[in-house]
Amino acid sequence: MKKICFIAIFMLSIINIKVYGVEFTDIKNHWAKNDIIESVENLIINGYLDNTFKPDNTVTLAEYLKIIIESGKFDLLR
DSSP states (O other), X not given: OHHHHHHHHXXXXXXXXXXXXXXXXXXXXXXXXXXXXXXXXXXXXXXXXTSOOOTTSOOOHHHHHHHHHHTTSOXXXX
């Protein structure tokens, strides 16, 4: 199970890029804009190549696991 989670997170990190400092085109008036920016600045989450964040999309299991691991609340290799 740990191997599958690690592979899923690795694949997610290849598909998405870290976009620290980029203004997302789809969060301008979103209610979670400040939280999104803070999480991106802390390298917990990231957006997509087209400068969007897609804040209303459903979070996948791989994305959820990445958020937990990047936030420092969970150690996958324990």
